[in-house]
Amino acid sequence: MTSSSPDPASAAGRRALSSLSALAVGDAFGSQFFVPDNRFRHRARELPPGPWEWTDDTEMAASVYREVVLHADVDPDRLAASFAAHHDFDRGYGPSTGRLLRLVREGADHRGAAAELFDGAGSWGNGAAMRVAPLGAFFADDMAAVTRLAAVSARVTHVHPEAVDGAVAVAVAAALVARGGAVAPGTFLQEVAARLPPGALRDGLRAARALLIVPEPVGAAHRLGNGSRVRALDTVPFALWVVAKHLRGSLESALWAAVAPGGDMDTVAAIVGGILGSGSAGAVDPEWAGRTEALPGWALG
Template structure:
């Protein structure tokens, strides 16, 4: 594993983007039978808002070495592409930030002042964990700052923390058993529904059937952090050595496929497992601004 944080983050970002782009293809009705048969859909595969926001996270880390919340919110707003599949509330939030609104006030006002507990903060965060390899406490702190730029609800923040911690541990060459890795994630994930879901995921580690596990944990269909992150962690940590198997297992349960596969792809790649070369060749390239420090 490289000692360069940017290289680690970019490796995770590529895994995330591939999981996102390929997963998103299975929302197309004609491709659903391909999922059941584990056949790849026609290329090119375009990534969604999951990857676009993850690119901003990496760009801000490359420029500042940490999460600067003002810079991150500005990057989200600057690079916001309505056609990438953002949710309505995020579309509105980023438009208002672009028009000069205070991201702190806007985020706090979402969902009648409750804040969002959606899975958006978790879907983009694995590269941050890779950046802070072997330092899960720092990863948790920086993931919180990243999440707060769009999510004020504690569950939305907890989902980001859990994913970042898992990626940090794996990028730091922690090859503990999945149960031990989940214990380490639980130790740093704030109490709440995400935490409880991860605890259940730990209990379900011996279960081989992804569909049975998803029935217990959720598959992201509600787009909440608590409905998404526990299953994604189960899928990633039980298939750490095989990107293909991790992807197909995650996608097989349906739900918010692009997001669950983005999380899993980012975590597995953070652990040093490269996506299949032939898959990467079929995926939309990352934007240049995410690859060049200072360009985001």
């Protein structure tokens, strides 16, 4: 697809926009609990007052959304340029990603800059996973494209295999939700894991499947992580555990579960929102949507 503006009217475009919208709500909702005045609301499960501002999770996801809806593809150079052009330091970017995007703006090749991070190992952070759900929603009818292009989108900033696998897992999960149909929680996690190569992330999803018997998110996060290490392995398995437990529930209950253990609450909630928002049952409650900052205009027009 090529056009001068995104086409949310197509089925794929509507799925991607729904995913992005729910991702932004999750991101903005989770970010409110880092505000000291809202910490008691976290414990009491009381909605924070608006407006809720979103973070780098939504800003980068908006670039992914625009890329796939405009082009039905992912060009890494074009995506890197979009990330760099819309980088707002005040949105809470991690220092390594912020530096990488500054170098891209100054003319550096994102491939070399991303590969040099962390002494050449590349970032294993959760940044590639937090932004990718709209891609999975858009390409839901072509799972091979989902896995291939999720990896392409990840490597623009995160080349470590764990980070790439985390992005693929989230994109596959979003695609499965977008396809609809009644899927058991264990089957859902099994299908996502089956799309990953052997490694720590796949093992993490298998652990999440085994922990579906745990009733509360705090107990699951104790074993899987809550994103506090800002690592894909510490974030994605728990986020997908939350999704699996709420495939037949409301988006709002899933987002409360996502933030219950603390940690990287905005990112976990963004991943959960983006995945569940890909499906017909992922509509955002008007009250929550009304408190959330509007999506960036440059992504929609």
